[in-house]
Amino acid sequence: xxxxxxxxxxxxxxxxxxxxxxxFTSYKIFTGESKVPELFPxxxxxxxxxxxxxxxxxxxxxxxxxxxxxxxLLPADMLPKTMNLISWSILVxxxxxxxxxxxxxxxxxxxxxxxxxx
Numbered sequence: 565x566x567x568x569x570x571x572x573x574x575x576x577x578x579x580x581x582x583x584x585x586x587x588f589t590s591y592k593i594f595t596g597e598s599k600v601p602e603l604f605p606x607x608x609x610x611x612x613x614x615x616x617x618x619x620x621x622x623x624x625x626x627x628x629x630x631x632x633x634x635x636x637l638l639p640a641d642m643l644p645k646t647m648n649l650i651s652w653s654i655l656v657x658x659x660x661x662x663x664x665x666x667x668x669x670x671x672x673x674x675x676x677x678x679x680x681x682x
Contacts, residue, residue, distance in 0.1 A: 572673030579667025586659040593652065603651050604644040 592598040 568673045568676055572670045572676075575670030575673065576667050577670075579663045579665070579670060582663030582666065583660055586656055586663065590652075590656050600645070600648045600652050602644075602648055604647045606641045606644045606648075 589598070593600055
């Protein structure tokens, strides 16, 4: 019968929909229209005021200055944002490969010729 072709075209359509939705969502994330799903929470960072610097102790003052400079150079939320982007990229890769496999099965079912039933 034609059940193989119906199932094959259905699998092909499902695979292409999975790939298309994944790529469209990734496009929206990388263009900034959507946010990256947060698997790793981004910490809330509060800026310390410069009034809290102790001018009596030079060692403490140097530590505070170095801490502020490092904080300006590498933001505290950089690592979680990078990890979220990497985890999203891995998920996209899995979804695209899975959609490709599903579409490939659909193509194989469509291409199979009907064998006579004995």
